[in-house]
Amino acid sequence: MMEKHEIKYNNKRIPFFLVRKNVKNININIKPEGYVIVSANNDISVDTIKRFIEQKSSLILKKISYFKESQPEVKRQLEYISGESIRYLGRQYRLRIIKSDIEYVKFLRGYIYVYVKNDKDIKTKKKLFDSWIEERINTVFNKVLDNVYYLVGKYGIEKPKIRIREMKTRWGSCHIKEQAITLNKNLILSPKYCIEYVILHELIHFIYNNHDTKFYNLLSVLMPDWEERKKFLDEEVIKNI
Numbered sequence: 001m002m003e004k005h006e007i008k009y010n011n012k013r014i015p016f017f018l019v020r021k022n023v024k025n026i027n028i029n030i031k032p033e034g035y036v037i038v039s040a041n042n043d044i045s046v047d048t049i050k051r052f053i054e055q056k057s058s059l060i061l062k063k064i065s066y067f068k069e070s071q072p073e074v075k076r077q078l079e080y081i082s083g084e085s086i087r088y089l090g091r092q093y094r095l096r097i098i099k100s101d102i103e104y105v106k107f108l109r110g111y112i113y114v115y116v117k118n119d120k121d122i123k124t125k126k127k128l129f130d131s132w133i134e135e136r137i138n139t140v141f142n143k144v145l146d147n148v149y150y151l152v153g154k155y156g157i158e159k160p161k162i163r164i165r166e167m168k169t170r171w172g173s174c175h176i177k178e179q180a181i182t183l184n185k186n187l188i189l190s191p192k193y194c195i196e197y198v199i200l201h202e203l204i205h206f207i208y209n210n211h212d213t214k215f216y217n218l219l220s221v222l223m224p225d226w227e228e229r230k231k232f233l234d235e236e237v238i239k240n241i
Contacts, residue, residue: 004169007050009057016053018046019234020211021227026052029235030063037235042211080125086112088133089140090191090237097125105132137164137188144195148203151222157206171233172198174205190237197229 006015016028016036026049029037040049053060078084084095093112100115105128107113112132114125141162149159160175163182167173173182181202187195200223208215219226 172202174202
């Protein structure tokens with residue numbers, strides 16, 4: 001899974017996301033949005049990776065600075081007005097604010113409708129939307145768990161319960177003793193096939209605790225395209241967080 005680390009160079013912080021892949025070298029990929037993704041195999045220690053990045057720090061900072069100057073883009077906080085774009089399950093949807101005596105949120109035909117008494121009341125609109133998205137996260141994640149569990153049920157593991165929270169460095173984590181998995185709430189931004197990958201990844205940990213050859217062999221058998229799903233998460237979905 002994706003891990004977040006950082007180094008310091010000339011009193012500047014360089015945070016980076018570490019992705020473990022079956023590659024020979026340490027690879028550094030700097031995205032136009034300014035974040036750094038480093039890929040390396042499991043045999044290379046984090047300390048070795050950090051030393052490598054320190055050697056490249058000057059070039060990394062120059063490229064980040066170039067992107068900031070050439071593509072200055074600041075993510076806006078939602079104002080909850082009609083026409084705003086919201087990402088949900090891998091697609092962009094438009095927000096529609098409708099004045100109504102009954103306050104609720106409805107998702108229909110590519111639009112997210114927020115019905116509110118006072119369409120200028122940002123706090124109420126945000127509260128309505130947050131409540132709706134929390135409900136959708138819980139529903140979607142549990143439904144995906146139901147759909148994916150059949151792949152591993154034959155290995156004798158019980159279906160775990162799901163915990164949902166916002167995490168900065170992981171998409172998911174497994175708690176074997178508690179028979180539970182924790183999922184990053186930001187997964188709701190991603191397509192369902194990415195959520196399927198994260199849940200299957202955590203379910204397999206109930207069979208193989210470590211990321212060893214047996215773990216990845218089983219993952220590849222049950223989900224042959226898991227690397228493509230993981231790549232989309234680590235390189236595309238992260239832009240929207």
